[in-house]
Amino acid sequence: MNVHDTEKIAGVLRGEGYAFTDRPEDAALIILNTCSIREKAEHKFLSRLGYFRRLKRKRPGLQIVVSGCIAQQEGEKFLIDNKDVDFTFGPQNIVKLPELILRDKRKAAVEENPALAETDLPAIRNDGTRAWVNIMYGCNNFCSYCVVPHTRGRERSRPTDSILNEIKTLSDEGYKEVTLLGQNVNSYRDPKNVTASFAQLLKSVNAIQGIERVRFITSHPKDLSPELICAIRDLEKVCEHIHLPLQSGSSRILSLMNRKYSYAQYLDKITELRRHIPGISITSDIITGFPTETGDDHEETLAALKEIEFDGIFAFKYSKRRYTRASEMEGQLGEDIKSDRLKTILELQDVITDKINRRLKGQTTEIIVEGESSSDTNHWTGRTRTNKIVNFTPDEKINKGMLITVSITNSFRHSLEGRPD
Ligand code: 5AD
Numbered sequence: 001m002n003v004h005d006t007e008k009i010a011g012v013l014r015g016e017g018y019a020f021t022d023r024p025e026d027a028a029l030i031i032l033n034t035c036s037i038r039e040k041a042e043h044k045f046l047s048r049l050g051y052f053r054r055l056k057r058k059r060p061g062l063q064i065v066v067s068g069c070i071a072q073q074e075g076e077k078f079l080i081d082n083k084d085v086d087f088t089f090g091p092q093n094i095v096k097l098p099e100l101i102l103r104d105k106r107k108a109a110v111e112e113n114p115a116l117a118e119t120d121l122p123a124i125r126n127d128g129t130r131a132w133v134n135i136m137y138g139c140n141n142f143c144s145y146c147v148v149p150h151t152r153g154r155e156r157s158r159p160t161d162s163i164l165n166e167i168k169t170l171s172d173e174g175y176k177e178v179t180l181l182g183q184n185v186n187s188y189r190d191p192k193n194v195t196a197s198f199a200q201l202l203k204s205v206n207a208i209q210g211i212e213r214v215r216f217i218t219s220h221p222k223d224l225s226p227e228l229i230c231a232i233r234d235l236e237k238v239c240e241h242i243h244l245p246l247q248s249g250s251s252r253i254l255s256l257m258n259r260k261y262s263y264a265q266y267l268d269k270i271t272e273l274r275r276h277i278p279g280i281s282i283t284s285d286i287i288t289g290f291p292t293e294t295g296d297d298h299e300e301t302l303a304a305l306k307e308i309e310f311d312g313i314f315a316f317k318y319s320k321r322r323y324t325r326a327s328e329m330e331g332q333l334g335e336d337i338k339s340d341r342l343k344t345i346l347e348l349q350d351v352i353t354d355k356i357n358r359r360l361k362g363q364t365t366e367i368i369v370e371g372e373s374s375s376d377t378n379h380w381t382g383r384t385r386t387n388k389i390v391n392f393t394p395d396e397k398i399n400k401g402m403l404i405t406v407s408i409t410n411s412f413r414h415s416l417e418g419r420p421d
């Protein structure tokens, strides 16, 4: 979501006549688009800001701007504490950037923007093959650990006709793959026709000529409907991959997290997905060390990983976030225990991912070519419909964006090796 916000910030700036440089030392304006999902992201931002602050001391005309979730969360206070930052704006206020740049007064543009979903902004996308497309903004779920509903505001769906127009334009420009973006895509409802669900949106996107693959992220297990499962199964461009965050294998912890499902209910969804869509790849997010998590809760997460066998996971140490209910809970755990548990989780998942990927050896699969591999000049990389990276050496001339068939010849933990057929 943040990467795509940055593409829009760049699009708005280009409209104002700005050009881009890779060298911060040459820039007249630097925008740091920030994330506050975990403390680590905030630390990264602060160290970058320190560097740019030193640049500004040498060149006082430089404008430094902070956008994104940290800007939103800190509001006016951030400008009071950081005298060398010119202005800030939150994720709902990218549209205000042109007027903020011209205004002399320092301002934090952090107000709710009720028109967000109806305002289409230009984006600069560098890939040429794969594009992110917003279908909704904000989140209403209030998982007890999560800052997103506090920074991105209430959930608002974007009208279906503007989504489809954007994707048609992308197709005309040669894009082959779109990823529909939202904090909770399965609760999408067309604001102009509230009976139109996410599955129906998928159907309309599937019909757009030129687009070969459709992905979406992120899905909330509680809203994963049978209608959506059938849509993934039946729509030929919708890829056989779902990212379905579990967060914990302990139903007690899930309830404290306000996830609105038990482990058993989550498992039922996985069973349904696999029953209807054989070969679907399923990835997930896990948080370890949530307040009060016991050794037994942790064991339940490990047992869940073994039982489900995800294709891959992102696992994070619980990070205490401002404004959230979990930050006020008793039973906050120490860093050491969180780190130990994270290590066990990642080691177990590595074994599982390795086992799953080994099963793919010998299979023939379609990939979209993504480009030359950065590490090896003879190698190119592509991605399967199930979102796995395949490295291969082409036997004839190929281009980025081409769809080709490869046989999987070898598997590694984070990638596969293939041979063009
Ligand atoms: N601490 C750790 N992980 C978090 N996530 C969200 N908030 C936190 C937090 N406070 C994780 C969740 C979510 C992913 C995007 O980030 O697993 O699915």
Ligand code: SF4
Binding pocket: 139, 140, 141, 142, 143, 146, 147, 148, 149, 183, 184, 220
């Ligand atoms: Fe955060 Fe939960 Fe919303 Fe995801 S669904 S953005 S974890 S509050």
